[in-house]
Amino acid sequence: MIVYISIGNSDDKLTQAEWSAFVKDVDAAVKMYSTSQHGKWMSLPNAPWQNACWCVEVSEGATLFLKDALSTLAAAYRQDSIAYAVADTTFIRPTA
Numbered sequence: 001m002i003v004y005i006s007i008g009n010s011d012d013k014l015t016q017a018e019w020s021a022f023v024k025d026v027d028a029a030v031k032m033y034s035t036s037q038h039g040k041w042m043s044l045p046n047a048p049w050q051n052a053c054w055c056v057e058v059s060e061g062a063t064l065f066l067k068d069a070l071s072t073l074a075a076a077y078r079q080d081s082i083a084y085a086v087a088d089t090t091f092i093r094p095t096a
Contacts, residue, residue: 002038003058005030005070006083010049013078022077023052029073030054033066055087 007026009019023042030037034056041053058066070082 001058001060001063002055002087002089003034003066004053004055004083004085004087006051006053006085007079008049008051010051014050018077019050022073022079025073025076026052026070026082027054029066029069030056033062033069034058035062 005026007022009022014022027040034054036057038055038057039053040055043049043051067084070084074080074082
């Protein structure tokens with residue numbers, strides 16, 4: 001299944017060093033439990049807030065492990081939540 005995972009620091013709860021470590025730790029968890037990574041995006045350095053998003057493929061068997069790892073990281077970095085969105089993928093075929 002295709003999943004989008006998003007984190008943010010719009011409330012400035014995390015220092016720059018903490019944000020950097022949070023992104024690194026989420027990235028490691030995503031790499032550990034996903035089978036393929038389609039993309040990773042970060043806010044621009046001059047944006048008024050910080051956020052990051054990953055688009056990955058996750059097997060049914062790894063879903064609970066990834067969610068558990070993300071829950072642990074949310075607690076460790078004092079986050080209210082981490083967004084985990086399962087995509088409903090539709091392949092658009094070319095017309096003749």
